[in-house]
Amino acid sequence: xxxxxLSLFWIVLAAVCxxxxxxxxxxxxxxxxxxxxxAWWEALTSPQIRYAxxxxxxxxxxxxxxxxxLAIPISYLLxxxxxxxxxxxxxxxxxxxxxxxxxxxxxxxxxxxSKIGRAIEQVIPLTYQVGGVVLAQFTVAxxxxxxSMRGTFDQLSPRPEDVALTLGCxxxxxxxxxxxxxxxRGMVAAxxxxxxxxxxxxxxxLVFAGSTRMKTEVxxxxxxxxxxVGNLESAVAVSMLMIALAVSVLIVVRVSGERL
Amino acid sequence: MIRxxxxxxxxxxxxxxxxxxxxxxxxxxxxxxxxxxxCGKTTLMEILCGLRQxxxxxxxxxxxxxxxxxxxxxxxxxxxxDLALFPAMKVSEQxxxxxxxxxxxxxxxxxxxxxxxxxxxxxxxxxxRPQNLSGGEKQRVALARALAANPAxxxxxxxxxxxxxxxxxxxxxxxxxLQKRHSLTVIHVTHSRTEAEALADLRLSLRxxxxxxx
Numbered sequence: 171x172x173x174x175x176l177s178l179f180w181i182v183l184a185a186v187c188x189x190x191x192x193x194x195x196x197x198x199x200x201x202x203x204x205x206x207x208x209a210w211w212e213a214l215t216s217p218q219i220r221y222a223x224x225x226x227x228x229x230x231x232x233x234x235x236x237x238x239x240l241a242i243p244i245s246y247l248l249x250x251x252x253x254x255x256x257x258x259x260x261x262x263x264x265x266x267x268x269x270x271x272x273x274x275x276x277x278x279x280x281x282x283x284s285k286i287g288r289a290i291e292q293v294i295p296l297t298y299q300v301g302g303v304v305l306a307q308f309t310v311a312x313x314x315x316x317x318s319m320r321g322t323f324d325q326l327s328p329r330p331e332d333v334a335l336t337l338g339c340x341x342x343x344x345x346x347x348x349x350x351x352x353x354x355r356g357m358v359a360a361x362x363x364x365x366x367x368x369x370x371x372x373x374x375x376l377v378f379a380g381s382t383r384m385k386t387e388v389x390x391x392x393x394x395x396x397x398x399v400g401n402l403e404s405a406v407a408v409s410m411l412m413i414a415l416a417v418s419v420l421i422v423v424r425v426s427g428e429r430l
Numbered sequence: 431m432i433r434x435x436x437x438x439x440x441x442x443x444x445x446x447x448x449x450x451x452x453x454x455x456x457x458x459x460x461x462x463x464x465x466x467x468x469c470g471k472t473t474l475m476e477i478l479c480g481l482r483q484x485x486x487x488x489x490x491x492x493x494x495x496x497x498x499x500x501x502x503x504x505x506x507x508x509x510x511x512d513l514a515l516f517p518a519m520k521v522s523e524q525x526x527x528x529x530x531x532x533x534x535x536x537x538x539x540x541x542x543x544x545x546x547x548x549x550x551x552x553x554x555x556x557x558x559r560p561q562n563l564s565g566g567e568k569q570r571v572a573l574a575r576a577l578a579a580n581p582a583x584x585x586x587x588x589x590x591x592x593x594x595x596x597x598x599x600x601x602x603x604x605x606x607x608l609q610k611r612h613s614l615t616v617i618h619v620t621h622s623r624t625e626a627e628a629l630a631d632l633r634l635s636l637r638x639x640x641x642x643x644x
Contacts (some may be wrong), residue, residue, distance in 0.1 A: 226461040331515035336479050336508045337579050338531040347531070351518035 194248040198413065205406045213407035218383050218393055223411065226388040229300065230368035233307035234315070237364040239355060241315035246345060249323035260320075266313035274309055275377025278302075282378075302379035303386055307368035315364040317329075322356025323349070366419045369412065431457040431615040432583055433634075434641075437477060439470075448474060449639040451487070455632060460609050460616045460625040464644070465636035471619045472511070474636065475585045479492035479508040491583060509582035511588045513572040515560040521571050522547075522556040528579035533579070546574040550604070566597040570604070577612060584609070586618040590625060602628055 205213075213219055217274050250259055266274060281287045282297050296302040330352070333342040337346060350357070372390035376379075381391040395407035434453040437619065448470050455461045465471045476482040478489060480501035489497045496504045516524055525546055526539045534542070547553045550570045561569060569589065576584060589605065590598045606629055609616045618629060626633050626644070633644035 194508070317626040326517075327514065329510050329512055329599050331511065332476075332481050332501075333482065333508060333514045333575075334516070334531075336506060337575070338502045340500070340502065343531060347514050347520075347527075347629070352516070354518070376559070 181382070186386075199414045201406055201409060201413075204207075205403045205410075209403045210407045211411065214403040214411060216404075218387065219404070219408060221338055221384050222387045222389050222392040222408075225300065225386075226390075227302070227415075228368055229307060232304045233311050233368040234365035235340070236308050237312040237315035237317075239362055240312050240359050241319040241364075242350070242357070245316050245319035245323050246349065250328055258351050263313060263316050263397045266310045267317070271371065271373030274378060275306060275374035278309065278378040286343060291321050297378065298380045298382070298386065298388060300379070303375050303388060306378045307371045308373035309366035309374060311367045311390055314367050315360045318360035318363050319353070319356060326352050347374065355426060359423050362419045362423045362426075366416055369415060369419075387420060405407065431455055431459070431492060431593065432478070432617070433488075433490040433493075434474075434478070435488040436565060437484045437489070437491070439472070439473060439477060439482065439484050441473075441558055446470065447639055448477075450643055451636075451639065453634070453641050454614055457615055457616060458609075458613050459631045460629055460633040462618045462630035463632060463634045463636060463641070464621060464623065464626055465619075466621060469636050470639060471636055474588055475508065475587050475617070475619060479506045479585055480504050480584075481502060481508075505581055506583045506585060507576035507579055508552045509572050509576055513568050515563075515572060515575075516570055517560060519533075519559070521552065521558050521560075521563070522557065524560075525556075525578050526572045527575060531540055532579075542578050546578055549608075550574045565592050565594075566601065569593065569597075569601055571606065573604075577608065581614070583615045583617070586616060588619055588621075590620070590622070600630065605629065626641065 176333040214223075220351075244263065248256060269277075279297065282291055291297060294301055296305055296356045327351065330347050335341070370390060371388075372394065375386070375388060376390070376391060376394070379386040381387055381395055387395065389408055392408045393405045393412075396402070396408065432453065434451055437448060437451040437453075439448040441625040444467070451474065463471055463474070473482060477484050480489075480496070480499060481566070484497070488495055491504060491506065501508075516527065519527070522543050525543045529539045529542050543556070544553075547551070547556055550573060552567065552570045552574060554564065555567055555571065557598075560571070563571065586605070589598060590601055602625065605616070608614065618625070620626060635642050635644050
């Protein structure tokens with residue numbers, strides 16, 4: 171009797187999971203069925219969309235790499251040092267995750283109108299430039315990379331790093347030679363999460379870098395631009411491309427998780 | 431060789447404390463420090479090797495005050511209870527870690543790794559990673575890793591606690607042999623009286639935050 175009730179419980183949970191996956195599956199099938207392969211090919215070979223694809227891939231890669239570079243020291247500090255105000259800093263680092271993306275864009279554009287912002291722009295032009303795309307992506311993706319790396323370092327025992335100190339390492343040496351090699355799986359996951367997040371970023375890029383064709387147009391802005399001129403087939407084709415890229419990232423995360 | 435003067439340490443936000451701990455272990459001595467669980471044995475080991483800073487007092491090694499030196503400049507090897515092998519490294523890399531960090535040449539590192547692996551009977555394990563080692567094998571690898579740094583002092587935190595009875599006797603014998611062969615000053619922490627009787631040149635006990643000779 172008890173076994174039956176337990177089975178029913180798991181069956182209900184499995185049904186909930188299956189329904190959710192089915193919902194996603196149906197949406198994807200409907201999206202794919204909306205356009206023909208010819209229309210898809212035509213859209214993807216257009217110079218604007220090819221430019222947006224290339225720009226999306228390289229800006230996402232740059233933003234994810236910068237996010238990981240920032241995430242490693244911050245998350246290592248938060249994971250290993252118990253200092254006053256740590257929970258406050260921890261909460262503050264989550265702000266970009268909870269802020270509406272458009273607000274991040276507005277904050278960026280207002281900051282770069284300030285004295286400090288204008289001084290930075292004299293050295294590196296960012297507003298309505300390709301650099302601005304990377305910065306907008308990085309601003310949000312970094313918070314996700316920090317959260318992911320924090321989980322990785324929290325799961326790693328600090329004892330091997332302590333032993334490394336007695337064997338001749340400095341603190342930096344213990345991080346570089348012991349903690350980072352042990353955290354490589356988490357680093358790949360953090361990079362992929364930051365990359366995927368950057369690839370899908372729209373609001374901050376639209377506000378801060380604009381959506382100039384063949385200049386600051388990335389894939390999400392392409393979808394928006396195509397939709398706004400009523401070219402739904404192109405918008406669907408670009409959406410499918412983004413889905414393919416996102417699935418590739420998921421596969422990389424899963425495979426690296428098993429192999430590293 | 432090792433001298434602690436009036437070492438004090440207070441756990442943040444807790445009542446646990448070490449109070450005015452004095453300790454003297456002569457050179458090339460196998461000292462066994464006993465005490466009940468949670469009495470501060472591990473904390474004292476961490477203060478000795480520099481992983482914790484005492485609130486007051488002085489740590490001396492070979493007559494030199496090392497209280498404010500970083501762990502890497504103390505000439506003390508440390509084997510924590512969980513051994514803390516490096517998860518991403520092969521056994522050969524673990525043993526070669528200290529010589530590599532200290533800038534030894536590749537050929538010299540290989541010679542140190544070969545010699546220690548031979549001495550500890552782990553030559554056949556050099557290409558394995560920690561997750562593919564048994565408890566006894568991990569113990570030997572951790573010992574070889576610590577000895578590769580050529581320390582004057584070796585701190586062993588409950589090194590036999592995770593081993594079965596047969597392996598325990600083997601490793602105990604090995605520890606005593608290594609201590610003599612490498613002229614080490616050893617402080618071995620345990621709560622087993624049998625271990626202390628079998629190994630100790632000097633038996634010490636940590637009670638109520640103070641060290642007393644047995």
